[in-house]
Amino acid sequence: MTIDRSADSPSADTFAERVTARVEGGARFCGLFGCAVANGTRLLAILSVNGLLDTEEVLVPDGECFPSLSSRLPAAIWYEREIHDLFGLEAVGHPRLDPLVLPLRAGSARPRPGSGKSLDPVEIDSSPLPSHLQGEGVFTISYGPVRSGVFESVEYLVETPGEDIPYLRTRVFYKHRGVEIRFEGMDIADGVLLAERCEGVASVAHAIAYCGAIEQMAGVDIPPAAGLVRVVHAELERIANHLDSFIRLTDAAGLAVAYARLTLHKERVQRLRARLCGSRFGRGVVVPGGVAGPLRLDASQLLAALDEIEHATRADLRLLMATPSFLDRLRGTGVVPPDLARSYAAVGPVGRGSGQMEDVRFSRPYAAYERLGHQLLEDKGDGDALARQQVRIDEITGAFHLIRQAIDRLSEDAGASDTWSVPVERVSGETLGWAEGPQGEVLYLVGVEDGRLVRVKPRSASFHNLALFHAAFPKDILTDFAFIEASFGLSIAGVAG
Numbered sequence: 001m002t003i004d005r006s007a008d009s010p011s012a013d014t015f016a017e018r019v020t021a022r023v024e025g026g027a028r029f030c031g032l033f034g035c036a037v038a039n040g041t042r043l044l045a046i047l048s049v050n051g052l053l054d055t056e057e058v059l060v061p062d063g064e065c066f067p068s069l070s071s072r073l074p075a076a077i078w079y080e081r082e083i084h085d086l087f088g089l090e091a092v093g094h095p096r097l098d099p100l101v102l103p104l105r106a107g108s109a110r111p112r113p114g115s116g117k118s119l120d121p122v123e124i125d126s127s128p129l130p131s132h133l134q135g136e137g138v139f140t141i142s143y144g145p146v147r148s149g150v151f152e153s154v155e156y157l158v159e160t161p162g163e164d165i166p167y168l169r170t171r172v173f174y175k176h177r178g179v180e181i182r183f184e185g186m187d188i189a190d191g192v193l194l195a196e197r198c199e200g201v202a203s204v205a206h207a208i209a210y211c212g213a214i215e216q217m218a219g220v221d222i223p224p225a226a227g228l229v230r231v232v233h234a235e236l237e238r239i240a241n242h243l244d245s246f247i248r249l250t251d252a253a254g255l256a257v258a259y260a261r262l263t264l265h266k267e268r269v270q271r272l273r274a275r276l277c278g279s280r281f282g283r284g285v286v287v288p289g290g291v292a293g294p295l296r297l298d299a300s301q302l303l304a305a306l307d308e309i310e311h312a313t314r315a316d317l318r319l320l321m322a323t324p325s326f327l328d329r330l331r332g333t334g335v336v337p338p339d340l341a342r343s344y345a346a347v348g349p350v351g352r353g354s355g356q357m358e359d360v361r362f363s364r365p366y367a368a369y370e371r372l373g374h375q376l377l378e379d380k381g382d383g384d385a386l387a388r389q390q391v392r393i394d395e396i397t398g399a400f401h402l403i404r405q406a407i408d409r410l411s412e413d414a415g416a417s418d419t420w421s422v423p424v425e426r427v428s429g430e431t432l433g434w435a436e437g438p439q440g441e442v443l444y445l446v447g448v449e450d451g452r453l454v455r456v457k458p459r460s461a462s463f464h465n466l467a468l469f470h471a472a473f474p475k476d477i478l479t480d481f482a483f484i485e486a487s488f489g490l491s492i493a494g495v496a497g
Helices: 010-025 074-087 179-183 188-195 200-218 223-251 256-277 299-320 324-331 338-343 346-354 385-413 463-465 478-488 490-494
Strands: 026-035 040-049 052-063 139-143 155-160 166-169 429-437 440-449 452-459
Touching: 010 040, 010 052, 026 074, 026 188, 026 440, 026 452, 040 074, 040 440, 052 256, 074 324, 074 463, 155 478, 179 188, 179 452, 188 200, 188 440, 188 452, 188 463, 200 223, 200 440, 200 463, 223 256, 223 324, 223 385, 223 429, 223 478, 256 299, 256 463, 299 385, 324 385, 324 478, 346 385, 346 463, 346 490, 385 478, 440 463
Parallel strands: none
Antiparallel strands: 026 040, 040 052, 139 155, 155 166, 429 440, 440 452
């Protein structure tokens, strides 16, 4: 989607009214992005209307504020906190503008992505946040940023009178790397290397979303075979991520055999990915204009490996989902009611487990998904950890099916063309790109001037969904924490930026 910046900017009040009215009228809120411009900050609200993207924008002059959207759109709460951290722009009426991705000491300069200016080293303010709950016997547990096991750096502040978790806050700044600033000034061909590293577990999805924006800007269509190769790598990435969610759940449940078996299957998927392109994370495959080259295995080898992995994976998942002690830990745990998921515009398995069914592979097709047909998923709607895992099982099954379709189409197209990418000129403009990552919809705002990146804003599904995490604990206790976290299946790198 190309963004037209020629229209007059409304007032901040009008902007807030427009966005909230459109969401209340049926649009899905996808994000609120900031961009530094001369004498102010440009805000861009991204909306999905019948599956297609649309925008509303406003210019907020330096020294001014804008009305918070979050009182009517809870999905905007974290976006407004991030904008406050990065631009120093206050959302008036926000319920709690705690630092999120970059807590700075008073007087520190804000990064202001899009300004094109280098930033001096910043001083982080990691002082404890004030308590939210008060009363006899209430205390705060700081869970993280370092925990036993292999976890990303994140701190959960659990405020509790005992076992219940009435209030939870999340601090992700330990993982902040200044990704948005790092993009600025890069050549568009090099930008994909950084996009792949924004969220390592969703490298392919980020690369597709970034390159999709560049390709729209350049007005080019990638070769059909390249789209099929993108699908193969994207769906293998999906399988690996969904298996990882099950691995963490079985570890939390103490199911050693299931943990070992599913870890083995994920490792087989990762090794297959390495055989196909040289990277266990699918890096180096997606490039602006297509892909770097064909799959490194022929169809018969790839299908044989897929058959072996799928047969073993489905058998073990079937046994796991028939294990009463496992199901008891998931059923009724971490419930996200459909109306709450709708108000936060939840995406991916978190959203689909609560009845939010949009999947941009099919509602807004890209790569070769339009050629491969719609894989309709059953509406789970229960909203608990079990529903989220049932969505993942369906998506694993669908992913294997999509990969086989893509391989068949590649075999049919063999010899028709040996072109795997098309040239992308030194373009200028601003567009949005997207992909359906394992965690849900990935969005990229990409601004380019004469082939150089001037503004790139990645928005991972993890950022969008983690804002909802605190609301999944209404009837749960501390021992449920690991199961709820694993069922969300999110990446902190994608949140912190």
